[in-house]
Amino acid sequence: MQISNELKIRIVGIGKVGTGIAEAFAQNGFEVYGIDIKKEKIESAMNNITLDLDNLIAKGKSNEEEKDVVLSRIRLGTDLDSVLDSDVVIEAVFEDMGSKKKLFKAIDDLVVSEEALLLTNTSSLSVTEIASATGRPEHVAGMHFFNPVPVMKLVEVVRGVLTSEQTIALVKQLAAIIGKAPIVSADSPGFIVNRLLNALVVEATRIVEEGVGAIEDVDIGARLGCGHPMGPFELIDYLKALPLVLDVTDYMADELGERFRMPVWVRNLAREGKKGSVAGGKFYDQNLPF
Ligand SMILES: NC(=O)c1ccc[n+]([C@@H]2O[C@H](COP(=O)([O-])OP(=O)(O)OC[C@H]3O[C@@H](n4cnc5c(N)ncnc54)[C@H](O)[C@@H]3O)[C@@H](O)[C@H]2O)c1
Structure with missing residues (x-):
C-alpha cells in the first residue's frame, strides 16, 4: 500500500x-x-x-x-x-x-x-x-x-x-x-503519554494528601516551574475527566503496579456524582479535607 x-x-x-x-x-x-x-x-x-x-x-x-x-x-x-x-x-x-x-x-x-x-x-x-x-x-x-x-x-x-x-x-x-x-x-497500559500524565496526576494527589502543598499551589508549580500549560488538577477539571482518569489509573495499577493507584479521597470525589454541570466531582469548588 x-x-x-x-x-x-x-x-x-x-x-x-x-x-x-x-x-x-x-x-x-x-x-x-x-x-x-x-x-x-x-x-x-x-x-x-x-x-x-x-x-x-x-x-x-x-x-x-x-x-x-x-x-x-x-x-x-x-x-x-x-x-x-x-x-x-x-x-x-x-x-x-x-x-x-x-x-x-x-x-x-x-x-x-x-x-x-x-x-x-x-x-x-x-x-x-x-x-x-x-x-x-x-x-x-x-x-x-x-x-x-x-x-x-x-x-x-x-x-x-x-x-x-x-x-x-x-x-x-x-x-x-x-x-x-x-x-x-x-502495547503497554497508557502507552507513553498517558503513562507520563497519570504518574504526574497520581503524584499530585499524594502531594496534597500528605499536606506538602495545596491544590492551587501544585497547579501553579506545574505551570510556572515545569512549563506545563495547565496544572494536573486544572487539567482534569477542565476535561471533566475524573471518573475516566480513575478507571484508567485503576487499570494501570492492576497492570503496572500500585504506584498508579489513586488515594481514597480522590476515589470518593469521583463517586460523589453530579455536582453542578460536572459528573463525578471536581477538584476545585469542593470542600475537600485538605
Ligand atoms: N476524549 C479524548 O480526549 C480522547 C483522546 C484520545 C483518544 N480517545 C479515545 O478515543 C475513543 C473515543 O473517545 P471519544 O472521547 O471521542 O468518545 P465519545 O463518547 O465522544 O464518542 C464515541 C462515539 O462512538 C459511537 N459509537 C459507539 N459504539 C459504536 C459502534 N459500534 N459503531 C459506531 N459508532 C459507535 C458513539 O455513538 C459516540 O458518538 C476512546 O477509545 C477514547 O479512549 C479519547
Whole structure:
C-alpha cells in the first residue's frame, strides 16, 4: 500500500475524537467517511466541524472557499457496511474492550482489501487484545490522536504483539501526511503519554494528601516551574475527566503496579456524582479535607 490522499479512510465512532480525525484528514485532502451508531451524532459532528472551520476563518487562518472544500470531503452515515472498500479504518468508539472487540470482528468480516489497515484510537486498552478479535492482527495497530485532533500535533502509533513492522511504518507515514508527529509505543497500559500524565496526576494527589502543598499551589508549580500549560488538577477539571482518569489509573495499577493507584479521597470525589454541570466531582469548588 502507498500512503497518499487517494486512500479511502473510514472512521467508526464520530464522537469528540472521531469528529476531529475526520476534520484533520479532510483538511489534508482526504475523502473521509464517518460512521456512528447514533443518527443524532451525525448531525452534531457536522455542526461541530463547521463551527471549527468558522473559527479558523474568524482567526484569518482559512476562508469560505477552503471551508466548503473541506466540508465536501466529509460524508457521514450510520451504515457500517460502508467500511467494505476501505483502505484504512480508524476506530474511535467508547473506551470499552467488549465494544471494541465486537466492532473489530465486524470490521474484519466486512473489509475486503487484505492490505487494509485497521486502527484503534484507544487511549489505554490493549491493542493486542483488540487485534485478537480479527483474523489479521498484523494489520492492526493503535493510532492514538490527542484532543482537539485538528490542533494537537502528536500521534502515538501503538505496536501490538503481532503488528507487522510494515503496518507501523505505514501508520507513521499516514500520521505525517496529515501534518502530525508520530511516536511509536509498545502495547503497554497508557502507552507513553498517558503513562507520563497519570504518574504526574497520581503524584499530585499524594502531594496534597500528605499536606506538602495545596491544590492551587501544585497547579501553579506545574505551570510556572515545569512549563506545563495547565496544572494536573486544572487539567482534569477542565476535561471533566475524573471518573475516566480513575478507571484508567485503576487499570494501570492492576497492570503496572500500585504506584498508579489513586488515594481514597480522590476515589470518593469521583463517586460523589453530579455536582453542578460536572459528573463525578471536581477538584476545585469542593470542600475537600485538605
Ligand atoms: N476524549 C479524548 O480526549 C480522547 C483522546 C484520545 C483518544 N480517545 C479515545 O478515543 C475513543 C473515543 O473517545 P471519544 O472521547 O471521542 O468518545 P465519545 O463518547 O465522544 O464518542 C464515541 C462515539 O462512538 C459511537 N459509537 C459507539 N459504539 C459504536 C459502534 N459500534 N459503531 C459506531 N459508532 C459507535 C458513539 O455513538 C459516540 O458518538 C476512546 O477509545 C477514547 O479512549 C479519547
